[in-house]
Amino acid sequence: MKRLIYIDTSEFVAANFAFAGQRLTTVVSRVKAGQVAIGLPSITKQEIISQIDKALHEADQAIAKARSGARVLRNLDDDFSISLFRDFDRAAHRETLSAQLDEFLSDSEAIILDFDGVDPAAIFEMYFSKKAPFGDSKKKSEFPDAFTLAMLSEWADSEQQDVFIASSDGDFQAGASGFHRLEHVGTLEQLLARIALEFDQLAPAAETALRALEGEIEDGLCERFQELVVRHVNYAT
DSSP states (O other): OOEEEEEOHHHHHHTTTOTTSHHHHHHHHHHHTTSEEEEEEHHHHHHHHHHHHHHHHHHHHHHHHHHHHTGGGTTOOSHHHHHHTSOOOHHHHHHHHHHHHHHHHHHTTOEEEOSTTOOHHHHHHHHHTTOTTTTTTTOGGGHHHHHHHHHHHHHHHHHTSOEEEEOOOHHHHHHHTTSTTEEEEESHHHHHHHHHIIIIIIHHHHHHHHHHHHHHHHHHHHHHHHHHHHHHHHHHO
16 A cells, blocks of 8 residues: 655754755655655645745854854965855755755655645634634644645545654644544654555565465365355256
């Protein structure tokens, strides 16, 4: 069975947007092996880009602070000093990371999910009822997560299969429990461990056990078939 999975924005942040890093390349290898399929609501892609922008802004500020504290190095003509005081091209870095994200989505054959079938009235009902992911404080910032969960639920229903969710976001985890066929597994590392257990250990063990029983199963089926034939003949006569 191919597992349906969703990787939350929080896991891309936790991976430091290392789209060619071990965790995300492992996901790609599982996809290529036909073991998992990734669903990605369009909202999530926008959120990832937003988090990249936020991280680059923080990096820009951190570099400015480092430069201020290390200004004595400004007039030195060595490689380190030249690199430290080189202009920080945030737009170029954003373009590079965005391209890497697109490459990951292409390599992982991610299925981009849209809003078809999602009932906005149901989402607002969740908000006014203070249900997760909104909670008692009715956090308006959780609307993207609520729509994301609804889209994942629609995907799960259309495929008649559960969707495994990897997320470090507590509100998202709580929200998933209120939707049909969504199972929060844990972080991306924990989800990959779950996939490895199923496909690398349990599935081969089950296949070995089935092969060991093939003879018994075949004999049992033949015996049962012969009984049915005898009964049919007796009824006919």
